[in-house]
Amino acid sequence: MKRFLATTALCAMLPLSAFAQDKPFELQVGMTTFLTGPASVFGVPAREGMEILVRKLNEDGGINGVPVRVTYIDEGAGAEALTSEFRRVAAEAEVMMASISSGNCQTLAPLAEDLQVPNLMWDCGTQRIFEEADYDYVFRTQANATAEMMATVLYLLETKPDFQTIAVVNQDYAWGRDSWDIFSNALRVLKPDVEIVGEFFPAFGAPDYSAEISRLQALSPDVILSTSWGGDLDTFVQQAFQRGLMNNTTFVLPLAESSLERLGSSLPAGHIVGARGDHYFLHPEQRDDEDFQAFITEFRETTGSIPIYSVFHAAQALEAMKSAYEKAIDENDVEWPTEEQLLAAFEELEFQAFGRPITLREDNQGVEAQLLGTSVQAGEYPFATLEDIRIYDGAQLLPPVGENSLDWIKGLDASYLENIESDSFEN
């Protein structure tokens, strides 16, 4: 009854709030994440991380005294169910966070624009969204496929400059194809003498790579790239490891940070591991930070696993939202910002979660540093950790605002490499 009265009172006040935004009872946020399906390897840990962080945020008084409440939407339920759930939740929520899947981002970004609800693209990789259209309500609080693949190419060229041949084994869907497009084009302009000896796109969710592995052993390329993730990456690496393919070939695995713990001893030393950003539970610049340590410890205690990049991406979205509200409140000297004030605050926003600070460009794309390393079985953990870590500043990995990624990459030449800035760490 109390709540009913409170709601009625709130409703009665609504006409006033159009002029002076009062603090809401709570800040409702809708977040799409995979709770079912293969990508729940990212979605479920991300939700668990989000819950820990939101609980902590609310214990510390929320945002200007307003607690945050997150409603989760399952991305695994299919496009139809997802869009109707998104609409339903967006009707109540002040901010939406969508999504993990690039396909879902491509569906939901225009929808958020139509519904005029601020939407943070918190994990999806496709670079196309901001290159193909302008958005007022959509922001990306992390990098995109272009930055991730460019950093991977750079790390490969820096740590293994003499390789001659490369093969690719990617999942047969948009990400597998698009990431190879970016990677292979960048390789062609930055190291034109490399020969691509094999291109394999096994089915998404394929349980067996025996034929590909036999073929790769016969081809014996210097380098094998795989942007696969989750169970597919685990299966491929395990089968390659079981059959000795990893002894003579360097594997380049831009998403393997999220599989380190599951792969255990099956990821031997000497292979290149990426993390879709500067995400690593032993981040060399952050690991001595108290908040970082506290979060890693709490996450491991709650879930029994180390946090992976999707967890850090969720933290970034939350941090971006919090920073934008605080910036808007501060700049406009109000108790709670209007939607216009909030959107204005997102422009050129700078925020920091558990990696280096991130800024939003004028095309709403996040500029996020990229961390890569080489696997090593150091014995401290029952799985591979990273050595020879390099962190690349994000701005140099993205095309200038308004330019198409592939056109930009095709226009590069070897002089691009001279101006690359990165910081190296032993482990």
Added chain:
Amino acid sequence: MNLTIFLLALFDGISYAALIFIVALGLTLIFGVMRILNVAHGSLYAIGAYATASLTAWFLALGFAPILAFPLMIVSAVLVGVLLGGPIEWLLLRRIYNKPEVLQLLVTFAVFMILEDVQRLVWGTQPYFQASALQALGNVTVFGVTYTVYQLILLPVVALVLLLGLRIFLRHTIIGKLILATTEDREAAQSIGIDADKVFLFTFIVGAILAGLGGALASPTTSILPGMGANMIVLSFAVIATAGLGQIEGAAVAALMIGLGRSYAVYLWPEVAVLVPYLIMVLVLLMRPEGLFGSPGTRKI
């Protein structure tokens, strides 16, 4: 294409075919005898894999030798057959043998969906990998390419033993003959005193054990994760549709065609490797709608 590559692709194709054959065998046996296309077969496969991985991990943690993984595979398969297959036939399918095929299909599909969620409840969404059985057998090198003994030798041998074993069982044992008689004409079999209910229950349990065994045998080679059952049921349905529903030897041939087709595609035309099983199925069904070995009268779906 030289001889080495021909042989390499042959080995991969046979090992892949062996695994899908073992799963398809259970599916086609159940269909052959009971005239039910059991979509839940895919879940039984997945649960067989999960059970093997969990049991193996548990026993290894207790300090047992990795070789124990092999008996545990059989234990898991039998557990799946008896604890899941038995109740499914006894509580559900028994009520719908006289109902339209669409309803039967929907019921087994419903069981499949329920079991998919049960897997998520019990084992969560993170992939499992438990390869100690495979590692225990070591590797062999052929033409400079390393294979696991497990995939190159063990899987094809198990598939062959099951094929011959089932053939002998059906044709040369009393229970086998009872099953064949019931398959031929259920009413006539009942009139001469065969307990058709028991025969169906037994057949379904055997089919379910084969699904579980397929999963158990697959578990050391692949990530065990939600959705693996759906992939397998589609593939093994392609196998038995190509063979002709209910055709046991035919399923072996069809599995080989699909396995070899896929591995040769990886060498010759990797772009279509994903499509190969379905291309083969479409081509065969265009020419012989009842499948390679099926007779027109036995087609039901």
